[in-house]
Amino acid sequence: MKIAVLSGKGGTGKTTVSSNLSISLKNSVILDCDVEEPNSHIFLKPDITETISIKTEYPEVDADKCNLCGKCGDFCNFNAIIPTKKNVLVFAETCHACGGCQLVCPTNAIEYQKREIGKIYTGKTIYGNTLSYGELNLGEMSGIGIIEGLFEGAKDEELVIVDAPPGTACSTVAAVENVDYAIIVTEPTPFGVSDMKMVVEMLREMKIPFGLIINKAGLGDNEIYEYSEEENIEILMEIPFEEEIAKLYSEGIPFSTKKPEYKEEFINVYENIKSKF
Ligand code: SF4
Ligand code: SF4
Incomplete structure (x- = not known):
């Protein structure tokens, strides 16, 4: 099962939830797709x-x-290749590697080169x-290739917690499109509600169940x-808004490790989600 944790904007506690959920569930793997x-590695x-x-x-x-x-320029939807009167300009960072410009080039003038857009790091956490x-x-436009790489690396895992990018950008869609369930994290403030409405719409459009x-x-x-x-959202x-939880957060400590009653609550959240399938 794959469960995504996402939010309308950054800073609402998404990583707090995904980190605490993952360490409460034995043998889970966490993918931080907020590339x-x-x-997550800080916690x-x-x-x-x-x-x-x-x-x-x-x-x-x-x-x-x-x-x-x-x-080639006529074909490219991303303005990543622009022929001028003297030469052809290529903007590698905006290229989506669709392969189209090479296909339409009548003189076989285009070859593809590889360049790094980022890295994936994997290891055992101190929680096991x-x-x-x-x-x-820095400077790269799209992290979708990295998100695909993260999912590819976890394709044989049974329980995957996905820390998705905030909002409703293409990278968020890439991080949630293959999950079974999504958890939206929000704060009980007018801004929190307004930001999460877009996420609710996106998940409904994608037919992904959520709570x-x-x-x-x-x-x-x-x-x-x-x-x-x-809206009938569970x-x-x-x-709770509690000083001790905030203090643990500021120290980079998942609060359920010091307040084990919450570990039980995170396990119950998972059991509740599992019971829906
Ligand atoms: S590979 Fe696709 S996105 Fe990249 S420059 Fe060519 S047409 Fe544009
Ligand atoms: S010859 Fe090929 S590379 Fe040159 S402008 Fe035409 S399509 Fe682009």
């Missing part, structure tokens, strides 16, 4: 034993063969489970409770 800002402190370089392709034009016909996290190189974990419960107002009742768990 622009991975931070889970893995001993990295494997590093994989993730590469993508980009076109290189042989000026001697190119007749500047412009067909396995963490793989991706890190997108809610409310972080910092007791901090704000009742809007989240009214919204979830109106609240799976509430994490």
Whole structure:
């Protein structure tokens, strides 16, 4: 089973939930797909034993063969290859490696080269489970190749917790499209509710079942409770707005390791999700 943990925006407690959930479930593997800002490793402190370089392709034009016909530029939807009157400009960072420009080139002037877009790190955490996290190189536009690499590496695992990128970007879609269930983490504030509505729409569109974990419960107002009742969204768990939990977070310690009653709650969340299948 694959369970994604996501949120409408960063900083709502998504990694707190995915880290605590994963270490509460024996033999689970956690994939940190928030490749622009991975931070599960800060909480889970893995001993990295494997590093994989993730590469993508980009076109290189042989000026001697190119007749500047412009067909490659007409084909590319991403403005990653732009023929001018003198030469063909290639913007490797925006290329989506679709292969189309090579197909339409009438003079076989295009060959593909490889370049690294980021890395995947894997290791056992100090809590005994396995963490793989991706890190997108600075300046890169898309981490989807890294997210695909993370899922490929975990394809034989039975229980996978996915820390998805926040919001509803392409990378979020890539991180949740193959999961069985999604947990939205939100805060009980008007901003929290407004940000999560887009995520709710996205998951409904993708036909992925989901429930809610409310972080910092007791901090704000009742809007989240009214919204979830109106929309028939199950609240799976509430994490109280508590000084001790905040302090453990600031020290990079998953709070369920010091407050074992919450480990039970995370196990119950999983059992509840499992019972739906
Ligand atoms: S491979 Fe696709 S995305 Fe990249 S430059 Fe060629 S047409 Fe554009
Ligand atoms: S399609 Fe080929 S020949 Fe035409 S401009 Fe592009 S690289 Fe040059």
